[in-house]
Amino acid sequence: MSTLMIQGTTSDAGKSTLVTALCRWLKRQGVAVAPFKPQNMALNAAVTVDGGEIGRAQAVQAEAAGLQPHTDMNPVLLKPNTDIGAQVIIHGHPVGSMDAVSYHAYKPTALKAVLASHQRLCQRYQAVLVEGAGSPAEINLRAGDIANMGFAEAVDCPVLLIADIDKGGVFAHLVGTLALLSASEQARVKGFVINRFRGDIALLKPGLDWLEQHTGKPVLGVLPYLHDLHLEAEDAVNTRQPAKQGPVLKVVVPVLKRISNHTDFDPLRLHPQVDLHFIGPGQALPAADLIILPGSKSVRSDLQFMREQGWDADVQRHLRYGGKLLGICGGLQMLGEQVADPLGLEGEPGSSEGLGFLAFRTELTAHKRLTRVSGHVQFSPEGADQVPLTGYEIHAGRSQGPALQRPLVRLDDGTPDGVLSTDNQIAGSYLHGLFEQPAASAALLHWAGLKEAQALDYSALRVRDIDRLADLVEQHLDVERLRHLCGVQPCTN
Incomplete structure (x- = not known):
């Protein structure tokens, strides 16, 4: 068993997408893999096979892994019901509504639920792919963190950091995020992935070389911008739609x-x-x-x-x-x-x-x-x-x-x-x-x-795009390093 965590420099950097892609990529190779998100804040939820609710993104990741969604895949779900409070759902069921201060005090209890779920997944699957939340560099949220580096430190797992180049400032995002981590957290970052690149990769290579030399961390690859990709959103409303012709x-x-x-x-x-x-x-x-x-x-x-x-x-x-x-x-x-x-x-x-x-x-x-x-x-x-x-x-x-x-x-x-x-x-x-x-x-x-x-056939569209993502992993990422980080083969480079 091995646990690999994907953290992002920002919200919507591509964490959910990469975990989904890696789940399907490993499943294709016969690896028993499960997705996991310690803490999710979202109002898009799915009902699990064991009668609870989890974030919608984890249900999609479960489908990519060939599994039914289970409450252990997202043990803590926060569903905002006011501007300052949220319903707190533990192992699929609500335990009450809390404001930010109350939930901060509750985090040690939530962490126990997180670690229990992670342990159960580790006992059942060869690999567990973990999705972080937001950014690990939110220094005001570091105390008692259970969603990003706090979890990674607790279970001692490696981390990949993904950034969205389409937003601009990708090198600042990566270097700045790394700089805001503690020494032990920096050490567990094993590499970078750059997401949503458009253009000639040769023009990006000098920046990639600088990034590796400056940080001492490898770039595991650059994922291209995938047009017409559809994955169910974790929270933000997706307003994009294909062009329509004829009567609608x-x-x-x-x-x-x-x-x-x-x-x-x-x-x-x-x-x-x-x-x-x-x-x-x-x-x-x-x-x-x-x-x-x-x-x-x-x-x-x-x-x-x-x-x-x-x-x-x-x-x-x-x-x-x-x-x-x-x-x-x-x-x-x-x-x-x-x-x-x-x-x-x-x-x-x-x-x-x-x-x-x-x-x-x-x-x-x-x-x-x-x-x-x-x-x-x-x-x-x-x-x-x-x-x-x-x-x-x-x-x-x-x-x-x-x-x-x-x-x-x-x-x-x-x-x-x-x-x-x-x-x-x-x-x-x-x-x-x-x-x-x-x-x-x-x-x-x-x-x-x-x-x-x-x-x-909406289900067929979803499966098609999950497979497209897995294809990108195979074509554009360092799959040997990934197999090593996921614990399914030794690394030789």
């Missing part, structure tokens, strides 16, 4: 302050017949065929945010003109008459008036539903037009009311989910991943107004 369905998603699992919309963003627009603060919701209210980590707060932006009025106008409206998870809860949080799970205890489009109410409860499900989406009460789908639920809320007697989804165990309005104009579901299965996605798009909806 215009879809609008308001970006709530605590928007969660916006990766739900990646299949739409990549669909050749869908023109997807994320609308941010200060912008009115434009005319569209379909508005989707996304998930939210703080539903009552985001309802208030919607009203402050005037989006509630925009949605009402959209419905008057015949547009379709879909709510997912927290977005579903917003469609009803009231959202109550008597325990203060997402903020101050109390209740808020919903948008009032459908006759049901939601109460947030201490029990969080975390499950992967399968069923059928149906557009008639009789279910004559059932289309199979799979998805997952992550929510602390129970909805009740007469409108829910017309469910959008019927789960395989007979449980109803979501709602479809009597006029067929408004729908909602607690399920994430509605658009990932080709048939279900095509059915939903047809409901929204796309007459000849194509079936996009």
Whole structure:
């Protein structure tokens, strides 16, 4: 067994991407490998095989390694629910909400969970690939660190440092990060990887030679900029989409302050017949065929945010003109008459008036539903037009009311989910991943107004790009050094 940690000079330097690539590269060679991220702060989550939740990026890395996602792959997940606080999730389940000061005091307990998960992975796999968080050079966060060098020192593992040349200042990023580390931390950095390079590599070589001479650390390679790469984002909303031709369905998603699992919309963003627009603060919701209210980590707060932006009025106008409206998870809860949080799970205890489009109410409860499900989406009460789908639920809320007697989804165990309005104009579901299965996605798009909806195989696109990343490792990195650092062969150079 060997543990190799990937740390970055900045957020979005390529840590998640490189770990994903290395997981698939090692799997191809028959190495039993597992991904690991000690601490993640993200509102994009996935449900694991053992009934917990982890960061979405680790679920993608697990797929690259040929594994089902497990809570040990991300033992600490922080889900911000205010500007100064977050829900703390340990081994897949919430232990409470904390502000930064409280969580800092809690870190020794969190570290025990991190080390326990890492040990279990080490016992099961030949190699463990660890992703750091942000940058190890955030000197104000060094005390009690469990996400970067604090973890690496605790388990005594080597580190590779990756930097994004597309951002500019790549040599300053690498040299400056190294300079801000302690002597023991500097010693465990075994090399550099430069990410997202465009142009003639010969023009970069003098800088690479200088970097190696100045630091005494090898450059293990330069990864080229990969156009049209799609990996589900750890947190930031990805607004890039390929060019669309011909008639398209215009879809609008308001970006709530605590928007969660916006990766739900990646299949739409990549669909050749869908023109997807994320609308941010200060912008009115434009005319569209379909508005989707996304998930939210703080539903009552985001309802208030919607009203402050005037989006509630925009949605009402959209419905008057015949547009379709879909709510997912927290977005579903917003469609009803009231959202109550008597325990203060997402903020101050109390209740808020919903948008009032459908006759049901939601109460947030201490029990969080975390499950992967399968069923059928149906557009008639009789279910004559059932289309199979799979998805997952992550929510602390129970909805009740007469409108829910017309469910959008019927789960395989007979449980109803979501709602479809009597006029067929408004729908909602607690399920994430509605658009990932080709048939279900095509059915939903047809409901929204796309007459000849194509079936996009989103899973195949994800697998294709994971394989493209593994190809880059083989072509552009020092694979002999990598095999040595991953503990699968001795190094001869």
